[in-house]
Amino acid sequence: MYSSTDTKLKEGNLLATLYKISTHLNQSLDYRHTFPAALKILHEECHLHGGVLTIKDPVRDIMLVESFHAPGVEERKRKGISYKQGEGIIGAVFEQGDAIVLMNLGSDSRFTDKLEIYDYDKPFICVPLKSVDKKVIGALCAQPETHSESQVRSLHHFLEMIANLITVNIQLAYNIQSEKKKLVNERDGLRRKVRKDYGFQCLVGHTKAMREIFDQIRLVSRWDSTILIRGESGTGKEVIANAIHYNSPRANRPFIKLNCAALPDNLLESELFGHEKGAFTGAVSQRKGRFELANGGTIFLDEIGETSPAFQAKLLRVLQEKTFDRVGGSEPIMVDVRIIAATNRSLENEVIAGNFREDIYYRLNVMPIVVPPLRERMEDVPELIQFMLEKLSGVQSRTLELKDSALNKIMNYAWPGNVRELENTIERAAILSADGVIDDQLIQLSSVPKFGGGAPMTEQPQPHYMSPPPIAPNPLLRSNGYGGKNLEDDQDERARVIEALEQSGWVKAKAARLLNMTPRQIAYRIQTMNIEVKQL
Numbered sequence: 001m002y003s004s005t006d007t008k009l010k011e012g013n014l015l016a017t018l019y020k021i022s023t024h025l026n027q028s029l030d031y032r033h034t035f036p037a038a039l040k041i042l043h044e045e046c047h048l049h050g051g052v053l054t055i056k057d058p059v060r061d062i063m064l065v066e067s068f069h070a071p072g073v074e075e076r077k078r079k080g081i082s083y084k085q086g087e088g089i090i091g092a093v094f095e096q097g098d099a100i101v102l103m104n105l106g107s108d109s110r111f112t113d114k115l116e117i118y119d120y121d122k123p124f125i126c127v128p129l130k131s132v133d134k135k136v137i138g139a140l141c142a143q144p145e146t147h148s149e150s151q152v153r154s155l156h157h158f159l160e161m162i163a164n165l166i167t168v169n170i171q172l173a174y175n176i177q178s179e180k181k182k183l184v185n186e187r188d189g190l191r192r193k194v195r196k197d198y199g200f201q202c203l204v205g206h207t208k209a210m211r212e213i214f215d216q217i218r219l220v221s222r223w224d225s226t227i228l229i230r231g232e233s234g235t236g237k238e239v240i241a242n243a244i245h246y247n248s249p250r251a252n253r254p255f256i257k258l259n260c261a262a263l264p265d266n267l268l269e270s271e272l273f274g275h276e277k278g279a280f281t282g283a284v285s286q287r288k289g290r291f292e293l294a295n296g297g298t299i300f301l302d303e304i305g306e307t308s309p310a311f312q313a314k315l316l317r318v319l320q321e322k323t324f325d326r327v328g329g330s331e332p333i334m335v336d337v338r339i340i341a342a343t344n345r346s347l348e349n350e351v352i353a354g355n356f357r358e359d360i361y362y363r364l365n366v367m368p369i370v371v372p373p374l375r376e377r378m379e380d381v382p383e384l385i386q387f388m389l390e391k392l393s394g395v396q397s398r399t400l401e402l403k404d405s406a407l408n409k410i411m412n413y414a415w416p417g418n419v420r421e422l423e424n425t426i427e428r429a430a431i432l433s434a435d436g437v438i439d440d441q442l443i444q445l446s447s448v449p450k451f452g453g454g455a456p457m458t459e460q461p462q463p464h465y466m467s468p469p470p471i472a473p474n475p476l477l478r479s480n481g482y483g484g485k486n487l488e489d490d491q492d493e494r495a496r497v498i499e500a501l502e503q504s505g506w507v508k509a510k511a512a513r514l515l516n517m518t519p520r521q522i523a524y525r526i527q528t529m530n531i532e533v534k535q536l
Helices: 004-025 031-046 086-095 148-199 208-220 237-246 265-273 307-321 345-351 358-364 377-395 404-411 417-430 489-503 506-512 520-528
Strands: 048-057 063-068 100-102 125-130 136-144 227-230 253-258 298-302 338-343 369-370 477-479 483-486
Touching: 004 031, 004 148, 031 048, 031 063, 048 086, 048 100, 048 148, 048 208, 063 086, 086 125, 086 136, 100 148, 136 148, 136 237, 208 237, 208 369, 227 237, 227 506, 237 253, 237 298, 237 338, 237 417, 237 477, 265 307, 345 358, 369 506, 404 417, 489 506, 489 520, 506 520
Parallel strands: 227 338, 227 369, 253 298, 298 338
Antiparallel strands: 048 063, 048 136, 100 125, 125 136
C-alpha cells in the first residue's frame, strides 16, 4: 500500500513524464520518428514496459503495429504484425472502442502473444486512440510492473492522456500529408496544363520562316545559352519564350517574367535585384528580386530595349557573372538563371544612337530568334484563325465558324498589330456573332492614320523587321562624335516636338519614333520645355 506522500511523488512523476512526451511529439510531425522516443520515456520514467502503438490501416481495416519498445528485442523481427477486429486484446479494443485493463494478463483468453514481449503474471493496459468523430484509429498498450489496483488505475488514466496527445499528432500529420498530396497533385496538374498550353502544338505555322523558328526552339531549349527574341509588337515573342522554357530541362523550375518598359529605372533595379530593409524610404523589410526568385529556372526580360544605359550597366554584371547585389546590400548573391530577352526595337540602331550599350548588346545577342511579322507569313493566317476559333469555342461552349467572305477580308489586310491584333479581331467577331457564324460584316479592322496601320496590303507594304530602312538625318538633331544627339535651338526644338506630338495624336511613344528618340528622351524634353500635353 502506497502512502499519500508516495502518491504525490508518483503524480509528480507522471506530470513530468507527460510534459516530456508532449515535448518530443512536438519536435516533428513524422510520428514514425517521435513515437519510439515516447514509448522509451514511458518505459524509463513510469516503468510501463512493452509499450506498443498500433495504427489502423483504413484500406485493409486492420491494426498495424507501428512502433514498440522492448529492450533486447529486434524491431525488424516484429515488423508486419497486425490485428483484425476482435483478434486479441488489441483487436477487442479496435472492435469495441473501449479500454481494456487486466490485473493479470495470463488470465484473459483473448490475449494473443504475437509480439512475445509480455509477462503473463503482470497487469496489462490497452487504450484506444479516437479521432474527433469518436472513431478508433489506433491503440496504445503497455504493461505496468506494479500490482496495486490504485496505481494501475492511475496509469490507465495516464495512458489515456498520452493516447490523446498521440491522436492529435497522428491526425495533424494525416491532415498535413493530405494537404501536401493535394498540392502536389494540383502542381502536377498545372505543370501538365502549362506544358500543353505552351508546348510546340501551340506554335502555329507552316511557312518556311516559322518552321525555321520551331527548329531553333528545339535546339536552344536543351541548353542554357542566353536568347534574344526579336520582332515587332504582337508577333508572339512571349509565346516563344514560354515554349523555350517549358520544353527545357528547367521546365519544373520557376519561370519569372518582367516587362522592363513598365517600370522606371529606380523601381526596375529593386524589382529585379531586390532590396534590403531600410535601403530606401518604404523598404520596411528585405525583399527578394526577380533574379533571386528565378534561381534554378528562367527569367524573361521583355522590352529590354526600353531600359536606360545606366541600368544596362548594372544588368551587365548579372549577364556576365550571374552575380548581383540587392539594393542597399553589400553581399553578392549568385544565381543559376537562364536569361531570355525580347525587344521590338532595332538594337543595332539603338547602339549607334547611344541609347543601348554595345557590351550588353553582344551579351544578349548570343542566340537571336527573329519572329517575322504576320504580313510576311500570311499563309499561316487560316491555320492561326482555326487555332483561335477552337480555343474560343471551348471558352464560349459553342461551335464557331468563319465564312469565306470574312477570310478574304482578313487576308487583304496588313495586320500592323500582328497576331495580337488578329486574335483580338477574331474574339471581337465571335462575341458579336449571335449564332457562332462569323462573316465579313463582323470583322472590324482597325485604322491607324498616318502610320499605314489600317491600309490594305496592296496599298502600303511594310518593311521586314530585320531590314529597317536607313535612318534619315533628323532636322531636329545633329550628331556628335559619340552617336548622341544635341539640340540646335531651344525654340526650334520645342516647335518640332509639339509638331511631332500633334502628328501622333499626342501619343508620346509614337512621337518619339517620329523624332528618332526613346520615350524617356521625349518625356524629358516635354518636361524641360514646359509643353502641355493635350488629352484627346
